[in-house]
Amino acid sequence: MLFNSYEFILVFLPITLFLVLSLRRLGMVSASLTLLCGASLVFYAVWDWRFIGLLVGSICINYLLISALSARPRRWLMWIGIAVNLGLLGFFKYATFLGENFAALAGGSFETPDIVLPLAISFFTLQQISMLVDASLQPVARPRFRDYALYVSFFPQLIAGPIVRHGEMLPQIRSIASRIDLVAFAMGVTLFAMGLLKKVALADSLKPYADVVFNGAEQTAASLGFIEAWLGALAFHFQIYFDFSGYSDMAIGLALMLGFRLPLNFNAPYKATSIIDFWRRWHLTLSRFLRDYLYIPLGGRRGGLGPQSANIMLVMLIGGLWHGSSWNFVIWGGLHGVMIVANHLWRRFSGHSRGPSRATTAVSVLLTTAGVVLAWVFFRAESLDGSLAMLAGMAGLNGLGTVTLGEPSLFDLAQSVALGGSALATLDANVLLLIAIAFAMVWVLPASQEIVNYDPAARSGAALPIRYPAATAALSGVGLSLALLALARPSEFLYFQF
Amino acid sequence: MSAARYIVIVVIAGLSVVAAALGAAVSADPAHLFRTPAAYAEIARLLHAGTPVGELDSPRHRLINRAFIDSLDQAPETVILGSSRVQPFSPAEAGWQRSLSLAVEGGDLGDLLYIYGLLRDRALIPARTVITVDPYIFAPDSHLLTRNGKHASLQRIVGLLETDCIEDFGSQIPLSWLAEVLTLDYVLESLGKLGEGSSDQVRFGPDPELRSPGFIKRPDGSVLFSREIRTRSAAYVDDYAATVLDHPVGRGLAFTSLDPCKTAVFQAFLDLLQHDGTTVILAMLPYHPTAFRLLESDRAVLAQVDGFVRQLAAQRSLAVLGAFDPGQSDCGQTDFLDMHHPKQPCIERILEPAVESGTRQSAAAGQ
Numbered sequence: 042m043l044f045n046s047y048e049f050i051l052v053f054l055p056i057t058l059f060l061v062l063s064l065r066r067l068g069m070v071s072a073s074l075t076l077l078c079g080a081s082l083v084f085y086a087v088w089d090w091r092f093i094g095l096l097v098g099s100i101c102i103n104y105l106l107i108s109a110l111s112a113r114p115r116r117w118l119m120w121i122g123i124a125v126n127l128g129l130l131g132f133f134k135y136a137t138f139l140g141e142n143f144a145a146l147a148g149g150s151f152e153t154p155d156i157v158l159p160l161a162i163s164f165f166t167l168q169q170i171s172m173l174v175d176a177s178l179q180p181v182a183r184p185r186f187r188d189y190a191l192y193v194s195f196f197p198q199l200i201a202g203p204i205v206r207h208g209e210m211l212p213q214i215r216s217i218a219s220r221i222d223l224v225a226f227a228m229g230v231t232l233f234a235m236g237l238l239k240k241v242a243l244a245d246s247l248k249p250y251a252d253v254v255f256n257g258a259e260q261t262a263a264s265l266g267f268i269e270a271w272l273g274a275l276a277f278h279f280q281i282y283f284d285f286s287g288y289s290d291m292a293i294g295l296a297l298m299l300g301f302r303l304p305l306n307f308n309a310p311y312k313a314t315s316i317i318d319f320w321r322r323w324h325l326t327l328s329r330f331l332r333d334y335l336y337i338p339l340g341g342r343r344g345g346l347g348p349q350s351a352n353i354m355l356v357m358l359i360g361g362l363w364h365g366s367s368w369n370f371v372i373w374g375g376l377h378g379v380m381i382v383a384n385h386l387w388r389r390f391s392g393h394s395r396g397p398s399r400a401t402t403a404v405s406v407l408l409t410t411a412g413v414v415l416a417w418v419f420f421r422a423e424s425l426d427g428s429l430a431m432l433a434g435m436a437g438l439n440g441l442g443t444v445t446l447g448e449p450s451l452f453d454l455a456q457s458v459a460l461g462g463s464a465l466a467t468l469d470a471n472v473l474l475l476i477a478i479a480f481a482m483v484w485v486l487p488a489s490q491e492i493v494n495y496d497p498a499a500r501s502g503a504a505l506p507i508r509y510p511a512a513t514a515a516l517s518g519v520g521l522s523l524a525l526l527a528l529a530r531p532s533e534f535l536y537f538q539f
Numbered sequence: 540m541s542a543a544r545y546i547v548i549v550v551i552a553g554l555s556v557v558a559a560a561l562g563a564a565v566s567a568d569p570a571h572l573f574r575t576p577a578a579y580a581e582i583a584r585l586l587h588a589g590t591p592v593g594e595l596d597s598p599r600h601r602l603i604n605r606a607f608i609d610s611l612d613q614a615p616e617t618v619i620l621g622s623s624r625v626q627p628f629s630p631a632e633a634g635w636q637r638s639l640s641l642a643v644e645g646g647d648l649g650d651l652l653y654i655y656g657l658l659r660d661r662a663l664i665p666a667r668t669v670i671t672v673d674p675y676i677f678a679p680d681s682h683l684l685t686r687n688g689k690h691a692s693l694q695r696i697v698g699l700l701e702t703d704c705i706e707d708f709g710s711q712i713p714l715s716w717l718a719e720v721l722t723l724d725y726v727l728e729s730l731g732k733l734g735e736g737s738s739d740q741v742r743f744g745p746d747p748e749l750r751s752p753g754f755i756k757r758p759d760g761s762v763l764f765s766r767e768i769r770t771r772s773a774a775y776v777d778d779y780a781a782t783v784l785d786h787p788v789g790r791g792l793a794f795t796s797l798d799p800c801k802t803a804v805f806q807a808f809l810d811l812l813q814h815d816g817t818t819v820i821l822a823m824l825p826y827h828p829t830a831f832r833l834l835e836s837d838r839a840v841l842a843q844v845d846g847f848v849r850q851l852a853a854q855r856s857l858a859v860l861g862a863f864d865p866g867q868s869d870c871g872q873t874d875f876l877d878m879h880h881p882k883q884p885c886i887e888r889i890l891e892p893a894v895e896s897g898t899r900q901s902a903a904a905g906q
Contacts (some may be wrong), residue, residue, distance in 0.1 A: 079812070224542045227834070514549045518549040518550060522552075
């Protein structure tokens with residue numbers, strides 16, 4: 042079930058909210074948590090019931106391991122747990138990729154097995170590994186099974202994060218009050234509305250153009266012009282941001298409505314003034330996981346710039362591979378690794394004598410944006426050839442291109458429809474407008490959490506922390522309805538595939 | 540402000556938008572869901588009287604067809620279903636008696652069902668039904684065009700199809716007009732129409748001189764494309780096809796395999812047609828030779844559709860006419876209006892066996 046679907050918004054969510062909050066209001070807190078856990082499993086099963094056994098099985102096995110670790114931390118038990126989790130992830134996500142590459146190296150052929158990637162496996166695997174590791178390093182109170190199951194399966198974050206740590210969620214589950222937190226509910230509704238608008242108004246509007254250009258790059262490697270290649274790349278640059286940050290806003294908003302606070306996943310990443318800064322703002326919970334469970338155990342900054350650079354490269358390559366079993370993701374991660382290492386070198390050798398001027402900040406943001414956009418090409422393209430075709434177009438190797446501005450005529454549209462629905466044969470001015478709006482939004486407007494003053498670590502006070510509450514409430518209502526009207530054809534979130 | 544008051548404002552603002560959207564949709568009624576303008580009945584009357592009608596906006600062919608079918612007093616001999624690719628073909632010009640083209644631009648699988656459903660609802664089952672099959676009707680991500688109040692009729696005929704896929708297919712059709720009206724596109728369209736200040740006026744008029752710069756609907760239901768399109772030279776069309784299709788942004792069929800559900804629905808549709816006793820003829824119209832050459836990456840899916848159509852025809856003893864490959868269809872460089880719209884003579888050559896077979900059948904029935 043998608044957050045941006047009528048089934049979720051008009052059926053699942055109201056019923057779940059009503060039942061969970063009613064039970065809580067009646068003082069039946071434990072029953073409300075059990076119901077929420079059940080609803081989360083239903084949410085998962087509605088999407089694909091075949092893998093509900095895998096999710097429940099994974100929760101059970103990890104719960105047993107964590108129970109054993111909480112009784113007595115033992116490293117070998119942790120390693121068994123990590124092996125089980127990574128084994129499952131590896132089988133479902135990387136078996137085909139590894140088989141194909143080994144076969145290619147050996148000069149043989151590989152019969153692609155029919156393995157379907159279970160939804161959310163990348164996310165619930167990391168979440169459970171983090172608790173296994175923590176429980177093996179320091180004493181962790183053994184959670185109740187129902188609480189642990191809810192921590193892993195909590196539907197707002199189950200499918201695409203944020204990747205929540207046990208210390209952030211289990212205490213909240215244990216101490217959830219019977220009082221309905223209307224302040225949190227109001228903030229949640231606003232965040233959900235903002236996320237939905239980001240998804241349907243911006244991400245889904247930019248998607249068709251990004252798709253057409255990237256698909257074009259896969260098909261005709263030689264002829265993608267400079268303008269269309271850059272517009273296609275920028276369309277994806279903003280599509281993925283509004284898609285994923287929209288999802289994260291919705292997830293945080295939903296959790297707030299249910300009385301829980303999830304960690305932030307984005308902090309205005311396209312305002313970043315360096316690539317290091319970018320990774321402190323983009324997919325924060327993944328960056329945090331990679332830092333705490335990979336980078337630091339590898340040695341982090343210890344040993345000087347050489348080992349640190351090697352650690353960064355390894356972490357970013359693995360981070361890239363986590364997104365998908367393709368060399369393009371590895372290259373994407375590698376490119377970011379190279380940029381981060383270069384950034385560290387620049388910091389070390391350029392020196393910082395005084396604060397940056399506005400001009401240098403602007404140049405830094407532009408340079409960071411350019412680096413991020415170029416790297417996204419590998420992330421989005423389906424093949425290395427397609428990526429290179431896009432980069433060739435962006436480098437101007439094929440000239441400016443043959444883009445025509447203006448609305449496509451009805452006849453052009455009819456022709457496109459007759460050809461199979463690629464109705465964007467003519468670049469219309471809307472794409473330029475959307476990209477301009479997107480730039481303005483990411484560079485000028487505050488992040489969603491700043492608008493509602495959301496702090497994951499804070500508790501709700503009696504007063505609404507939202508500035509200009511009347512206007513924000515009205516805009517939220519209008520935005521929510523407009524987004525609902527735009528949901529005629531819900532599309533998946535990009536990060537569901539990871 | 541208290542949180543409770545905040546939530547009340549959110550709800551009121553949200554409901555206001557929904558109410559405003561409904562109000563705009565009902566007032567402007569761009570798809571004529573609430574009121575069918577008398578103009579369409581008048582267009583149908585003119586067509587029945589043998590007068591071509593010009594200056595029509597393209598997307599309204601579905602409404603005209605509905606009015607046209609509503610005012611039919613007897614079943615046509617032959618009905619042609621399909622997309623704009625077959626619209627230029629005039630059955631009357633080809634000498635087909637009492638035959639109608641009910642093809643619509645962008646006609647998808649839903650349109651085939653809908654238009655045949657209208658005939659069926661009125662007990663006007665034609666003796667022959669020619670379906671020109673476009674590849675994209677089997678595309679997995681193609682959605683059904685449900686404009687112009689098609690819901691009820693479409694739901695009805697879809698309910699008659701016998702296939703396990705019908706739930707999937709039916710779910711692509713909005714359950715009611717409300718589901719269509721409460722969409723952002725529809726609201727924006729309604730607001731645009733309200734902004735224009737026009738009511739339900741339809742620009743049209745009898746145009747026997749064919750001076751119209753736009754589309755002209757002919758009495759047999761076929762469409763004469765605009766003069767600008769009709770007068771293109773073969774060299775221009777060749778260059779146009781090459782330019783459009785060679786452009787990476789504009790090319791291709793955008794799918795690589797046939798949607799199993801859509802193919803199942805199509806088969807069930809053929810079964811229904813045969814059950815109704817209409818003789819079904821399947822046809823595939825060619826692409827411009829240059830376009831076909833450039834659609835290199837789509838040859839595989841074109842071959843899949845071709846093979847699927849021929850397999851269905853063989854299983855049901857149906858006639859198959861034409862092919863997507865212009866080389867197999869006896870159509871050359873000069874036979875096209877653009878990259879995929881063949882001209883009358885090309886289509887006539889392809890469909891000729893249909894009228895011959897129909898004539899034979901009619902004669903046999905007469906004896």
